[in-house]
Amino acid sequence: GQQVMQIPQYQHVQEGEDFTTYCNSSTTLSNIQWYKQRPGGHPVFLIQLVKSGEVKKQKRLTFQFGEAKKNSSLHITATQTTDVGTYFCAGRSSGSARQLTFGSGTQLTVLP
Amino acid sequence: GAVVSQHPSWVICKSGTSVKIECRSLDFQATTMFWYRQFPKQSLMLMATSNEGSKATYEQGVEKDKFLINHASLTLSTLTVTSAHPEDSSFYICSARDLDRGNEKLFFGSGTQLSVL
16 A cells, blocks of 8 residues: 655754655655644644645745655754644545555754 | 554445444554544644543534544544535544654544545
């Protein structure tokens, strides 16, 4: 079945440093979604990428979808303490079942 | 890592019928599981928190008689959409916390796409 690997599992950064999390799928995806989960909360949808090679920005967050539609990344520039949380990617398969498979998440800690 | 299995992946049913969705934690015990609903391009919406051996806790606006949740064992929670109607068509997904691993990360099932005709 479809597998979505996400690295790293954990990341500690100093406030102001950049952060990147990577997502790799075993199969080609129709789209990929990114979520942020604050400590104690539930995942909140950030963005969806659909096109091959697509790049989208939300303020300090940059999302990329690979050319082969099998990998994606989320980059945060100049992290702030409000960025703390777990970031999940979720890939939608392109087959008839169109399953949504979540990555294991990257837990980001930002040290002041 | 921890694995959560959800079945079926997709289901098509006639209006008025009931549909059961299963969520299993395969390699850990989950005293608490969560059920979500997601509309296209929107965030996951928490429907209810499923507690092993006790009644589920429903979020405001979610009909407990419509969405029956049963968490009979430490590895299985089920969501039954009763008397389904076209407006119940949606993507349903479950998740569970593996507290034994020392963190609160959520592990998700693969989701169920429900289409009610």
